[in-house]
């Protein structure tokens with residue numbers, strides 16, 4: 001009798017324990033699922049997705065860059081590579097394009113081969129904020145204003161003859177040398193009709209009185225100031241002394 005009770009006790013007790021652990025396990029599982037559900041999607045480093053520059057705008061950007069065969073043309077966020085490929089085709093310039101999207105880089109290489117300029121241009125899968133651009137003479141940008149601004153320390157690492165040409169969005173806080181408008185009616189692939197183009201000349205001095213609006217813009221301004229960019233207002237004189245002495249222009253090494 002006692003033995004039977006012991007067996008039943010063990011069976012019921014063990015079952016209870018199993019049920020208890022089962023519940024805890026299930027609760028833990030549900031909790032983990034909820035945590036997973038709460039977690040944000042992994043961040044896509046792209047703040048702007050692929051939108052190609054229409055051919056008439058490409059033509060105007062190249063014209064405003066005043067290109068010659070000795071130029072080194074970069075497109076940061078190069079999409080299908082059209083800007084550097086056209087520059088190589090029309091002016092014989094060397095060029096490099098950088099994009100985070102591997103499929104676009106593959107397309108760039110295919111387009112370069114089709115245009116017969118693969119010996120002049122190179123394309124890389126790379127985050128634009130990590131690229132050394134100090135040897136470039138011309139940089140093309142079709143990015144958001146805060147992205148353009150975050151690139152300022154890198155842009156200031158280029159030589160004094162360098163030019164930057166931006167499509168639709170300015171390089172905020174930097175003096176514009178020339179501005180143009182282009183109407184595009186080349187088809188439904190393009191998002192809008194009226195395009196703006198901005199030309200800037202090195203050393204791309206930043207205006208300390210520039211008052212940005214919006215969280216991302218303010219963050220971008222803080223970023224460039226932390227990187228000790230050349231400014232129009234004050235530290236310029238010191239920086240110019242450094243420049244004439246052949247010292248690096250950014251105290252922390254630029255990009």
Ligand SMILES: C[S@@+](CC[C@H](N)C(=O)[O-])C[C@H]1O[C@@H](n2cnc3c(N)ncnc32)[C@H](O)[C@@H]1O
Pocket residue numbers: 045046047048049050051052053075076077078079080081082083098099100101104126127128129141142143167
């Ligand atoms: C508006 S498209 C411009 C494409 C091309 N420059 C043109 O004008 O036709 C912007 C491109 O930037 C790329 N991009 C965005 N963020 C990037 C990053 N952090 N590093 C590299 N490429 C990036 C996108 O994949 C996209 O192809």
